[in-house]
Amino acid sequence: MRRWNFIAVLIAALIFLPLRVAAADLLLVSTTSTENSGLFSYLLPKFTAATGIKVHVVAVGTGQALKIGERGDADVLLVHDKPSELAFVAAGYGIDRRQVMYNDFVIVGPAADPAGVAKAASATAAFARIRAAKAPFISRGDESGTHKLEGRLWAALDLRPQSGGDGWYRSIGAGMGAALNMAAASDAYTLSDRGTWLSFQNRRNLTVLYDGDPALFNQYALILVNPARHPHVHVTEARRLMDWLISAEGQAAIASFKIGGQSLFIPNYGKETP
Amino acid sequence: MNDFSDAFATALDLMRSFDPAFIEIVALSLKVSVTAVFFAALLGLPLGALLALKKFPGRGIAVVFLNALMGLPPVVVGLVIYLMLSRAGPFGVFGLLYTPTAMIVAQTVLVLPIIAAIARQTIADLHTEYADQLKSLGAREGQMILTLLAEGRSSLLTALLAGFGRAIAEVGAVMVVGGNIDHYTRTMTTAIALETSKGNLSLAMALGMLLILLTIAVNAAAFGLRRRFSLLGGAS
Numbered sequence: 001m002r003r004w005n006f007i008a009v010l011i012a013a014l015i016f017l018p019l020r021v022a023a024a025d026l027l028l029v030s031t032t033s034t035e036n037s038g039l040f041s042y043l044l045p046k047f048t049a050a051t052g053i054k055v056h057v058v059a060v061g062t063g064q065a066l067k068i069g070e071r072g073d074a075d076v077l078l079v080h081d082k083p084s085e086l087a088f089v090a091a092g093y094g095i096d097r098r099q100v101m102y103n104d105f106v107i108v109g110p111a112a113d114p115a116g117v118a119k120a121a122s123a124t125a126a127f128a129r130i131r132a133a134k135a136p137f138i139s140r141g142d143e144s145g146t147h148k149l150e151g152r153l154w155a156a157l158d159l160r161p162q163s164g165g166d167g168w169y170r171s172i173g174a175g176m177g178a179a180l181n182m183a184a185a186s187d188a189y190t191l192s193d194r195g196t197w198l199s200f201q202n203r204r205n206l207t208v209l210y211d212g213d214p215a216l217f218n219q220y221a222l223i224l225v226n227p228a229r230h231p232h233v234h235v236t237e238a239r240r241l242m243d244w245l246i247s248a249e250g251q252a253a254i255a256s257f258k259i260g261g262q263s264l265f266i267p268n269y270g271k272e273t274p
Numbered sequence: 275m276n277d278f279s280d281a282f283a284t285a286l287d288l289m290r291s292f293d294p295a296f297i298e299i300v301a302l303s304l305k306v307s308v309t310a311v312f313f314a315a316l317l318g319l320p321l322g323a324l325l326a327l328k329k330f331p332g333r334g335i336a337v338v339f340l341n342a343l344m345g346l347p348p349v350v351v352g353l354v355i356y357l358m359l360s361r362a363g364p365f366g367v368f369g370l371l372y373t374p375t376a377m378i379v380a381q382t383v384l385v386l387p388i389i390a391a392i393a394r395q396t397i398a399d400l401h402t403e404y405a406d407q408l409k410s411l412g413a414r415e416g417q418m419i420l421t422l423l424a425e426g427r428s429s430l431l432t433a434l435l436a437g438f439g440r441a442i443a444e445v446g447a448v449m450v451v452g453g454n455i456d457h458y459t460r461t462m463t464t465a466i467a468l469e470t471s472k473g474n475l476s477l478a479m480a481l482g483m484l485l486i487l488l489t490i491a492v493n494a495a496a497f498g499l500r501r502r503f504s505l506l507g508g509a510s
Contacts, residue, residue, distance in 0.1 A: 057455060071362040071363075072362055072366070175471050201475075
């Protein structure tokens with residue numbers, strides 16, 4: 001019988017161990033691109049050491065992040081789709097939008113480059129070549145910042161590619177990593193932010209075929225969820241995080257985050273953007 | 275095959291290193307799923323017994339409904355719990371979204387139908403076998419339920435294990451309501467999903483192997499428990 005008591009105590013202990021309550025911790029909802037690259041596990045310990053504030057990060061696409069903010073389930077957002085961010089602020093869901101850092105998007109595809117994307121003169125020209133060659137293209141299809149930029153590039157060509165059957169255009173409704181995994185497995189093209197690309201480890205035949213067009217500029221901005229609408233928002237802690245990220249210390253920390261000697265994000269608070 | 279040998283080596287390293295971050299993830303997975311099974315059993319066993327023993331109009335429909343709920347899609351359960359716990363939802367004031375508690379709630383909802391349905395079947399079968407005997411002994415309803423639950427403990431343990439298997443393996447619900455927060459709501463399954471999306475396939479696969487190992491360990495413990503049970507159970 002003694003063994004029984006032991007097992008019962010073990011189970012009870014497992015169940016009733018106090019569940020940590022998140023009341024004082026800050027909830028930052030951000031994009032998969034920033035989380036998957038490892039930026040937060042690099043930056044946030046520095047912030048916590050400086051302020052004692054713990055930050056929880058939930059990583060989703062920009063569209064979903066804004067939706068979470070709208071419902072009041074986040075304190076701060078760090079997202080990357082200017083048009084929808086401005087609409088979010090204009091609708092009163094968020095305040096105090098601050099542009100904090102940028103990187104760029106790249107068009108990746110199979111090294112053999114059957115569509116000749118590497119020879120393209122612009123990002124839209126590269127997309128036109130993919131379309132002309134009917135080369136397989138993986139679209140995020142998830143209303144993320146990356147997906148929205150992709151939509152604008154197709155729109156500039158007056159194109160609205162539709163996913164279906166075994167067609168060349170495949171809308172997968174998933175995160176950047178899933179899109180890259182799929183492109184790698186099927187020798188397809190896709191649009192990726194540079195941060196996720198640099199930290200991605202399952203590249204197989206994929207390589208960067210096109211970059212450098214100003215149209216591929218990728219600005220990240222902080223937005224505070226409007227405390228007037230959601231009184232439970234941790235305003236003080238949230239503002240300290242926002243202030244720290246734009247401070248000289250925070251901006252330097254962002255710049256010092258590198259993979260293979262390359263910076264993934266370039267701080268640009270208070271600077272003109274292209 | 276290289277992929278799998280890499281994964282195997284990574285899994286061994288993870289186990290040997292006792293990496294605290296890894297232990298934390300395993301502990302949270304166990305804690306969330308075991309707690310969910312505990313509460314699901316607390317609600318599901320009596321519910322199953324009631325459905326087996328009480329006669330009421332529409333019982334057949336209720337049973338079909340309960341059995342169908344065993345196939346609840348985790349991501350849908352996640353979404354429903356998300357909408358309930360969201361600040362904009364009916365239970366928003368508690369601020370439970372993106373906490374381990376939210377994950378336990380979601381998994382309890384997922385596991386409850388499995389435990390209740392298997393319990394109902396077990397007790398219904400035992401009841402047809404023993405009803406007359408128990409009645410002739412003058413057992414009241416409450417005593418009857420307890421006797422039948424005790425009699426069916428072996429099948430009921432299987433119900434708990436089936437529930438645990440579902441909980442520990444699912445990713446859809448805990449991802450939506452837990453948010454996969456590092457050092458807070460990251461479980462084995464959400465960590466596997468994350469590493470896969472980073473293209474870190476060998477680590478993802480290694481975590482997968484360890485998750486399977488963990489499930490085997492829990493089932494082995496239950497097997498030992500069951501043997502113990504039947505020994506202590508005596509005559510039956």
